[in-house]
Amino acid sequence: QVQLEESGPGLMQPSETLSLTCTVSGFSLTSNGVGWVRQPLGKGLVWMGTIWAGGSTNYNSAVQSRLSISRDTSKSQVFLKMNSLQPEDTGTYYCARQRPLLGWGFDYWGQGVMVTVSS
């Protein structure tokens, strides 16, 4: 079955670089997109960026200068790296699958990983 699982550090200092990993199973990264979505505690959802089946990426302009998404298809992993962290980057980070047949909606989500940025 389709599964996604995020992993990474829970506590970061301001100005540090965040590295998260999304390990997927049950589908191929070369046939599906994977996006990252952030949710501040008690607030709404914000799309950060997506790596598409062909390996190209799109980023939200709000974080584009600080964000990089890449993948290792042999390990079925997608990576998020975001530098110059600030307290407002605190929240739960989700990875989720995107498919063209579903109009690029997010049909499967990981459980999320909580990241706190604080000194």
Added chain:
Amino acid sequence: DTVLTQSPALAVSPGERVSISCRASEGVNSYMHWYQQKPGQQPKLLIYKASNLASGVPARFSGSGSGTDFTLTIDPVEADDTATYFCQQSWNDPYTFGAGTKLELK
């Protein structure tokens, strides 16, 4: 960015019909999706491309609309439907989500 406007909260009784609206600041064709999120859980896709039921989602859920005005309908509402419902568009860059509508049962 495309702003999606949702009413913040609704309260209904079990067995009733409820409609949750989402208005886009610019046209999104039919590329509107709906998610359900319960506390402490990840979002769950309910409806994709405005009116298509996602796999495994009960037929009590339905979606409609195109352009700028969209509606998620639950009929009949059940106690388990207590959750926050988000709309999301994937027509314009960047993809954006509504702020969510919190559905409470009386």
